[in-house]
Amino acid sequence: MTRPVLTSEPRPQPAGRIVGIPHQTIPNSGSAAAPTACRADVDAGRWPDVARLPSAAPARTALARHFVGRALDRLALTGPATGVRSSAVGPRLTLHDPDAFHRRIGRHGLIGFGESYMAGEWDSDDLAGALTVLAAHTDDLVPARLRRLRGLWVSARPTADRNTRTGARDNIQRHYDLSNDLFAAFLDPTLSYSSAVFTAFPARSESLASAQHRKIDRLLDLAGVGEGTRLLEIGTGWGELALRAAARGARVTTLTLSVEQAALARERIAAAGLADRVDVQLRDYRDIEGRYDAVISVEMIEAVGAEYWPAYFTALRRALAPGGRIALQAITMGHRQMLHTAATHTFISKYVFPGGLIPSREAIAEHSAAAGLHTAADDGFGEHYAETLRLWREQFVANRAAVTGLGFDPVFRRMWEFYLAYSEAGFRSRYLDVRQLLLTEGTPR
Structure with a gap:
């Protein structure tokens, strides 16, 4: 299977609109907090919540870093930050921008996890395999005592x-x-x-x-x-x-x-x-x-x-x-x-x-x-x-x-x-x- 070459370097954007959806952008998540950073390699008009990192929330980011890091280690998904393939067997995650990765998850949970991938902040040598491991342990990723607080990082579906x-x-x-x-x-x-x-x-x-x-x-x-x-x-x-x-x-x-x-x-x-x-x-x-x-x-x-x-x-x-x-x-x-x-x-x-x-x-x-x-x-x-x-x-x-x-x-x-x-x-x-x-x-x- 051919896999894309993914780096943390800015990537060129093709000219013109996305075919089939002129003038349409993906709506933002509705967070009231002002963003503190913007990715220069992402079109902010088209992908507002991918281009803009959510504002820093130290407590949430620290929780995400602690619990997500522990989960990735426990499931043997942790990869080297350099992107060098280790000798471990099985799919691996490589974090190109750990701070952005944890900040997004701390703010927006699984939406943030996906948006971080869209932004190129993490990658995997076997994307479907890594996601399968996570899906199989979805109930174990967050401790039971914290699941009651899921309202902190999830939002209701838009009435629109x-x-x-x-x-x-x-x-x-x-x-x-x-x-x-x-x-x-x-x-x-x-x-x-x-x-x-x-x-x-x-x-x-x-x-x-x-x-x-x-x-x-x-x-x-x-x-x-x-x-x-x-x-x-x-x-x-x-x-x-x-x-x-x-x-x-x-x-x-x-x-x-x-x-x-x-x-x-x-x-x-x-x-x-x-x-x-x-x-x-x-x-x-x-x-x-x-x-x-x-x-x-x-x-x-x-x-x-x-x-x-x-x-x-x-x-x-x-x-x-x-x-x-x-x-x-x-x-x-x-x-x-x-x-x-x-x-x-x-x-x-x-x-x-x-x-x-x-x-x-x-x-x-x-x-x-x-x-x-x-x-x-x-x-x-x-x-x-x-x-x-x-x-x-x-x-x-x-x-x-x-x-x-x-x-x-x-x-x-x-x-x-x-x-x-x-x-x-x-x-x-x-x-x-x-x-x-x-x-x-x-x-x-």
């Missing part, structure tokens, strides 16, 4: 990120409308942006595209999609599931809020000669019209937000014709972890998926049952997502020059690599899972 009809459209566009070419730089040719299903690990003997088709076919089979099926898809992506469903003889209505995705999906569907079988609509799931024999939604619930899960499952139920079937693919986390995450502004909600929240299995069961739906099948395959993310991350790093050519600066590239590695670590540590579920009307007999 709520998934109202307007908010949901804005949130989706902030991620999926970055650039179709960006996603093409790390996804396989099917442009599937969800977990594949492999025959073996590591995935050396088959293509990612083949594994993605296996995932899609399992969902189509689960929903009973065949000749003449009226299928509703909530969350179009770039159209691959709709294409395979139409090739089976189904008539597909597929919904998205992403203008970029809708345009490319329509192009791909027309090129396949299936435009008469697939209707791509820019429509919110709350505005579904008609009844369908089958409904499929792939990793869409994570973008809905807990506040709107009742509306989501009610919409699924309302769209279902008598005797119909709903197939969902959903990322899940433990229920206790979900409750903590729901109340917290996280690195992912700030920089990657604003307004999103990964549900627990309990939350899915509760809200689907309240809508009159019964879970008839539930299959987990989290290790497949870890492998999918590994392949995406390796492709993204290998195509770093192409991403730069699209106008994305070094901070964005580090953010995106961190996001992919962070997600991979979640599945490798079993903190996260991904599941395919079959929902039907009514209650179990």
